[in-house]
Amino acid sequence: MPPSALPAISPVPVLAAWGRIAKPGSEWLVDDLEGASLGANLSRGLGRSYGDSSLPASCTDRVVATRRANRIVSVDAGTGVLRAEAGLTLAEINRLFIPRGLFTPVTPGTKFVTLGGMVASDVHGKNHHVEGCFGAHVRALKMRLADGSLVETSPSSEPDLFYGTLGGMGLLGHVLEVEFTLKPIASPWIWMESQRVTGLEEFMESLGRAAPAWPMTVGWIDCVSLGKNLGRGILIAGRWAEKDEAPPVAPDAPRGWGMPIDFPNAALNHTSALLFNTAYYWKHWQRSRTALVSPEPFFYPLDAVHDWNRVYGSRGFTQYQCVIPRACGAVAVREFMERLTRFGTASPLCVIKDCGPEGKGTLSFPLEGTSIAVDMPVSAGIQRVVDQLNEFVIATGGRIYLTKDAFTRPEHFRAMEPRLPAFEAAREKYDPSRRLRSAQSVRLFGDRTS
Amino acid sequence: MKAVILGGTSGMGRALAQRMAERGDHVFLLGIGEIELAKSAADLAARSRIAAKAESSASAALATWAVCDLESPETFGPALDAADAALGNFDAVVVTAALFATQAALEADLELARRLLTVNYAHTVVFCEHVRQRLLARGGGSLTVFSSVAGDRGRKPVGLYGSGKAGLSHYLESLDHKFHDQGLHVLTVKPGFVKTGMTAGLKPPPFAGEPESVADDVLRAIDRRIAVVYTPRIWSLVMLVIRWLPRFIMRKIGF
Numbered sequence: 001m002p003p004s005a006l007p008a009i010s011p012v013p014v015l016a017a018w019g020r021i022a023k024p025g026s027e028w029l030v031d032d033l034e035g036a037s038l039g040a041n042l043s044r045g046l047g048r049s050y051g052d053s054s055l056p057a058s059c060t061d062r063v064v065a066t067r068r069a070n071r072i073v074s075v076d077a078g079t080g081v082l083r084a085e086a087g088l089t090l091a092e093i094n095r096l097f098i099p100r101g102l103f104t105p106v107t108p109g110t111k112f113v114t115l116g117g118m119v120a121s122d123v124h125g126k127n128h129h130v131e132g133c134f135g136a137h138v139r140a141l142k143m144r145l146a147d148g149s150l151v152e153t154s155p156s157s158e159p160d161l162f163y164g165t166l167g168g169m170g171l172l173g174h175v176l177e178v179e180f181t182l183k184p185i186a187s188p189w190i191w192m193e194s195q196r197v198t199g200l201e202e203f204m205e206s207l208g209r210a211a212p213a214w215p216m217t218v219g220w221i222d223c224v225s226l227g228k229n230l231g232r233g234i235l236i237a238g239r240w241a242e243k244d245e246a247p248p249v250a251p252d253a254p255r256g257w258g259m260p261i262d263f264p265n266a267a268l269n270h271t272s273a274l275l276f277n278t279a280y281y282w283k284h285w286q287r288s289r290t291a292l293v294s295p296e297p298f299f300y301p302l303d304a305v306h307d308w309n310r311v312y313g314s315r316g317f318t319q320y321q322c323v324i325p326r327a328c329g330a331v332a333v334r335e336f337m338e339r340l341t342r343f344g345t346a347s348p349l350c351v352i353k354d355c356g357p358e359g360k361g362t363l364s365f366p367l368e369g370t371s372i373a374v375d376m377p378v379s380a381g382i383q384r385v386v387d388q389l390n391e392f393v394i395a396t397g398g399r400i401y402l403t404k405d406a407f408t409r410p411e412h413f414r415a416m417e418p419r420l421p422a423f424e425a426a427r428e429k430y431d432p433s434r435r436l437r438s439a440q441s442v443r444l445f446g447d448r449t450s
Numbered sequence: 451m452k453a454v455i456l457g458g459t460s461g462m463g464r465a466l467a468q469r470m471a472e473r474g475d476h477v478f479l480l481g482i483g484e485i486e487l488a489k490s491a492a493d494l495a496a497r498s499r500i501a502a503k504a505e506s507s508a509s510a511a512l513a514t515w516a517v518c519d520l521e522s523p524e525t526f527g528p529a530l531d532a533a534d535a536a537l538g539n540f541d542a543v544v545v546t547a548a549l550f551a552t553q554a555a556l557e558a559d560l561e562l563a564r565r566l567l568t569v570n571y572a573h574t575v576v577f578c579e580h581v582r583q584r585l586l587a588r589g590g591g592s593l594t595v596f597s598s599v600a601g602d603r604g605r606k607p608v609g610l611y612g613s614g615k616a617g618l619s620h621y622l623e624s625l626d627h628k629f630h631d632q633g634l635h636v637l638t639v640k641p642g643f644v645k646t647g648m649t650a651g652l653k654p655p656p657f658a659g660e661p662e663s664v665a666d667d668v669l670r671a672i673d674r675r676i677a678v679v680y681t682p683r684i685w686s687l688v689m690l691v692i693r694w695l696p697r698f699i700m701r702k703i704g705f
Contacts, residue, residue: 013653026651028650028651029645029646029647029649029650030647030650031459031460031461031464031486031646031647032460032486032647065650068460068461068464068646068647068661071464071489071490071492071493072492072493072496072497073489073492073493073496074492074496075496075499075500077499077500077503096472096497096500096501097500100500100503
């Protein structure tokens with residue numbers, strides 16, 4: 001096999017996250033994660049977090065790529081309890097278990113994530129109002145701590161380590177194995193109902209109505225149009241189809257298309273976003289539709305185009321995702337949407353979702369309220385946009401999602417995160433020398449880079 | 451299939467073993483490192499059980515292991531005996547194990563070069579001879595060996611490593627010519643750059659492949675009894691060009 005056979009594209013190796021924001025450094029692909037985690041500074045799965053949480057603090061840091069650590073340790077098809085190495089991907093779990101009538105209790109919007117990443121981000125999905133975060137279904141973790149020791153942690157064994165690791169961005173220790181419970185599904189099909197919604201207040205109301213009726217809800221919302229069209233969109237609700245509703249055959253295996261080129265940076269601008277949004281909105285010309293669909297387009301619409309992040313061009317992009325507490329009401333959500341839309345920086349990708357009660361992960365993102373996620377290309381003004389949105393979110397008592405973040409200031413994060421002292425105490429206990437670190441922990445927690 | 455995989459705990463071998471277990475083949479792992487062998491065997495057992503929709507491990511396909519070290523030819527016979535005993539006479543053998551080092555490292559450390567060439571060529575050939583004798587005695591079977599595109603032409607960045615693989619490819623070709631009519635299917639796999647632990651730290655060139663797609667290509671080639679497979683497939687075109695490049699160009703370029 002030829003090593004470095006062809007000339008390198010970049011003279012300095014860089015690691016890039018999904019938002020294409022890059023740092024100098026390289027990852028170390030390993031088959032034996034348990035051995036390789038010894039002395040490492042950061043574990044990295046598929047690099048699908050948007051911001052800088054999977055990027056090294058320093059170019060000499062040892063970053064372990066976990067994605068080849070993909071072995072199943074044990075599985076009990078009766079109870080659905082699966083224990084696997086941290087690099088096993090959700091795509092693999094779906095491929096193996098959907099035909100078997102089992103599905104992950106919580107899935108994020110992409111299947112290209114590893115189990116370790118799902119734990120580190122404590123991911124949530126369309127069913128958050130029913131099932132909570134992924135961490136609520138994790139029974140145990142095997143971890144490598146900074147001092148080199150191996151520990152088995154669970155809600156009853158070293159709970160501060162266990163809950164600190166849920167949503168802890170990989171900073172308390174390397175996750176080596178994850179044990180969680182798969183849920184039975186009646187069929188491999190989804191019964192979906194979608195509804196065109198004309199404005200923000202109606203959207204909030206419809207989301208509220210759908211939550212008790214449907215186990216899964218999410219909305220696409222127009223973050224570009226102002227005036228009476230502000231907050232129009234499409235609400236999607238779904239559930240697993242019962243056996244007698246579903247076709248006798250399983251859905252076709254997903255096939256993806258690649259994105260062979262970077263779009264020019266100018267391709268995605270306010271005008272093209274406005275055009276796309278209007279077309280996308282009116283494509284759903286009926287007020288409501290029902291359909292039996294495959295789980296792939298329902299859960300992972302963007303996975304159909306591999307490397308869709310190239311649409312944003314070489315400048316890269318960030319996702320701003322925050323949650324605004326229910327107590328602040330629809331007024332606060334409208335105020336947020338107006339501010340966001342007036343900036344004119346939003347792309348067509350904007351998702352709104354009802355979150356259920358806060359979970360037990362020390363730094364886990366969701367809390368009871370409305371979550372809004374919007375992609376924005378990186379531009380000269382991006383820092384100012386993020387700062388102003390953060391100031392608004394702090395005033396509502398909400399917070400942002402670290403997995404998506406690359407621009408939040410440390411003082412803003414501290415202001416929106418009353419649970420931070422508990423997390424810092426856990427870091428002090430399990431990694432007093434701060435061996436585990438990332439570009440994000442340098443930015444937000446003030447870790448040293450040397 | 452009742453398959454023995456030497457090197458099935460990591461990289462392309464692991465991906466291939468997983469695919470085979472999932473489709474119901476009985477897999478017996480050979481390799482070094484008892485902990486890794488046990489972990490991989492448990493993974494394969496779980497995968498075959500899920501795919502077979504079996505409730506307990508009792509009805510699942512067999513997945514067990516034995517230690518076999520390419521550096522120690524005396525382990526070959528006993529390891530294959532163990533595989534035969536567990537599987538009830540295997541009918542397919544896959545060899546993915548090998549050593550790897552960069553040209554610079556090999557030039558700087560001739561003891562390492564001697565070791566690598568001995569393992570990748572001489573010992574691998576001896577292992578294949580053990581397998582050949584057993585398979586021919588039971589009327590045939592398939593032998594799949596991972597060589598490399600590095601063995602197709604003497605090239606600057608992979609001269610020493612590639613020379614071992616060239617010898618191996620040469621041997622495998624002769625095996626195919628001599629024993630094809632007696633029922634021995636010999637498959638020479640020539641991977642291009644594949645992103646595994648073996649190539650960790652090296653900058654992936656264009657057309658770099660993933661172990662899963664390599665596993666799919668190899669499994670298809672085994673089933674169709676193909677003699678040589680390049681994977682990812684684009685490498686057959688790349689190497690076609692490289693094989694025809696005149697010497698004065700090969701002296702100039704770094705490929």
